Amino acid sequence: MRPRLCRMWVVWAGAALLPAGCSDAFNAGPPRYVEQERLTTDFKDKPVLQGKVRAALAKHFGDAPNEIKVPEGSGLPLGGAYLANYVKQGDAVKSIAYVPATPTSGSSDPQPVEGGYGLYRKHCLHCHGVSGAGDGPTSSFLYPRPRDYRKGLFKFTSTPTGAKPTRSDLRKTIEYGLHGTSMPAFEALMSKAEIEQVIDYVIFLxxxxxxxLSLIDEASTSDEKDPEALxxxxxxxIIQSVAKxxxxxxxxxxNPPTPRVEPTHASVMRxxxxxxGLNKTGNKVECAGCHGPQAVGNGPTFVAQEVFNHIVFGGxxxxxxxxxxxxxxxDPKAYELWKTSLDEWGNPLRPANLNRGIYKGGRRPLDIYWRIAKGINGAKMPSHFPTLEPDKIxxxxxxxxxxxxxxxxxEGAKLPEALPAAKTAGNAAPTASESIARGQGGL
Ligand code: HEC
Ligand code: HEC
Incomplete structure (x- = not known):
């Protein structure tokens, strides 16, 4: 029975990438959202609250991906009309098989709309999963893992630490991909209008x-017997505050407050x-503690490369x-370091090797400015603005x-003495957590 159902899924997904076979999500008939584990584990004895969370999600977002509802005040273009070609608004199913083209398509003629859900199912679902949990059937074979959108945390943004990405940040990720990872570039595979539709769907998920997550948090501080709870x-x-x-x-x-400093030899040396971390002007900068003195991504605040490779790739x-x-x-010490070498999603994380010239978030000077100024959300790379003046960035x-x-x-560069980790490089659990705590600033 399994193989037959699996084949059905192959047809759906356009047979794009199937080394992983089928996950249970795909064997169960129509796609269903995967629940956060906490909803069952934390609420074992609280069936009423559990039911209320489920009911709230079904009421405002629809029961399943093929029954989309759009919550009020979602902020999505045309109230979410591009999410699919059968969006429910209130109790009415609104068929939007034909709606005017999105402004970016450059044409005012009505165009057929597959909708964000259809496009996502075809191009993204096998990695990012039905619920956007980053758990599609291909995902367990990938390093880094596909993004779980459900935390609302995105790495490559032009906005301050912890803020949401702009549409244009998401557009860039989807059009050009994330270099050095399995996140593909879709510029050649989708029209501009389709990319806008899939952006809507990513935001929806x-x-x-x-x-x-917020409903679960609210439920965990509520009383099972209180009829007013949730x-x-x-x-x-709760939904409005996320949408806002x-x-x-x-x-x-x-945007950088000053234009790029000329890339002269003097600027490069500064x-x-x-x-x-050799700058004596009072700015405490700790790039090398994570990226390593040769910037190969082996700083002492992360677990040693061999240990990382063994765990992540060793079988x-x-x-x-x-x-x-x-x-x-x-090796309990290495284990402590391993635990701090995970990202906010609990996945293994490595600082970038900056000698390769491969940047996930783009290679324009402005992209690198954003990475350094506002950090990389969820990935321990801290923000440096306004601690560092824009010219220094x-x-x-x-x-x-x-x-x-x-x-x-x-060549031959060393970690500064001031970093206690330098004395015991590669073997410095307390220093690591201290330094990462410093670096984490506001994640
Ligand atoms: C082959 C697997 C794969 C496919 C297919 C894929 N992605 Fe991804 N995606 C990834 C991986 C891996 C990452 C995370 C990379 C990282 O964290 O370094 C990612 C990250 C993202 C992010 C997060 C960017 C950020 O700033 O945090 C978005 C948004 C995204 N993908 C959207 C999409 C969309 C939309 C599609 C379909 C049109 C898609 N992806 C298809 C693998 C994939
Ligand atoms: C606390 C650890 C930490 C510190 C401190 C740190 N980084 Fe990073 N950095 C990381 C990690 C981890 C990544 C990889 C994130 C990922 O792949 O998702 C990264 C990635 C990067 C990237 C690659 C961005 C991309 O688009 O792929 C650059 C460039 C970078 N760091 C520069 C710096 C500079 C310059 C400094 C100092 C001003 C610095 N980092 C300080 C941990 C750190």
Whole structure:
């Protein structure tokens, strides 16, 4: 029975990528949202609250992906009309098989709309999963893992730490992909209008997932017997507050206050000093503590590369928990470091090797400026603005962009004495957590 159902899924997904076979989500007939684990584990003895969370999600977002509802005040273009070609608004099913083209398509003629859901199912679902949990059938074979949108946390943004991405940040990720990862570029596969539709759907899934998390948080502080718990007003407030964060992002873009400093040798050398923490002007910069003195991504605040490679790549991906358990027994210190070498989603994380000239979030000077100024959400890379003046950030940008062409820039460089980790490099659990806590600033 399984193989037959699996084949059905192959047809749906356009047979794009199937090394992983079928996950249970695909064997169960029509696609269903996957619930947050906490809804069953934390609410074992609270069936009423559990039911209220489920009912709230079904009421405001629809029961299943092929029965989409759009919550009031979602902020999505045309009230979410591009999410699919059968969006429910209130109790009415609104067929939108034909709606005017989105403004970006450059044509005012009516065009057929597949809708964000159809496009997502075809191009994204096998990695990002039905609920946007990053758990599609291909996902367990990928490093890094596809994004789980449900935390509402996105890495490559132009907005301050922790803020939502703008539509244009998402557009860039989807059009050009994330270099050095399996996240593909869709520029050639989808029209501009289709990319806008899939952006709507990613926002929809993130809005749904983050609302689900907030509803679970609210339920966990509520009384099972209180009839007012998770009342309609509370539910609406929760969803609205998530939606408002998405709407706010558009006006939060952190454009550099000063133009790029000329990438002269002097600027590159100033950036190098900052990178190595040698700058004596009172700015405490700790890039090398994570990226390593040669910027290969092996700083002492992360678990040693060999240990990382063994755990992440040393066998069947599904047996990773067993390899971690072995490490806990055989090398408790390395195990402590391993635990701090995970991202906010609990996935293994490595600082970038800056000698390769491959940047996930784009290679324009402005992209690197954003990465350094506002950090990478969920990935421990901290923000440096306004601690560092914009000119110094530009010096760092100039240094980072020069390094792949001038590997000698960091030849023989060492971590500064001031970093206690330098004394016991590679073996410094307390220092690591201290330094990461410093670096985490506001994630
Ligand atoms: C082959 C697997 C794969 C496919 C297919 C795929 N993605 Fe991804 N996607 C990834 C991975 C892996 C990441 C995370 C990379 C990382 O964190 O370094 C990612 C990350 C993202 C992010 C997060 C960016 C950020 O700033 O955090 C978005 C948004 C995204 N993908 C959208 C899409 C959309 C939309 C589609 C379909 C049109 C799609 N992806 C298809 C693998 C995939
Ligand atoms: C606390 C650890 C930490 C510190 C401190 C840190 N980084 Fe990072 N950095 C990371 C991690 C982890 C990544 C990889 C994130 C990912 O792949 O999702 C990264 C990625 C990057 C990238 C690649 C961005 C991309 O688009 O792929 C650049 C460039 C970078 N860091 C520069 C710097 C500079 C310059 C500094 C100092 C001003 C710095 N980092 C400080 C942890 C750190």
């Amino acid at each position: 993130s809005l749904r997932g983050e609302s689900e 009342s309609e007003d509370v539910v609406k407030d 964060k998405w709407q706010a992002a558009e006006s939060l873009v952190m 950036g190098r000093e900052l990178f190595l 069947n991906p599904s047996a990773m928990p067993e390899r971690v358990a072995e490490l806990e027994k055989s 530009w010096d760092l940008v100039n240094f980072v962009l020069e390094l792949p062409y001038e590997p000698k820039l960091l």
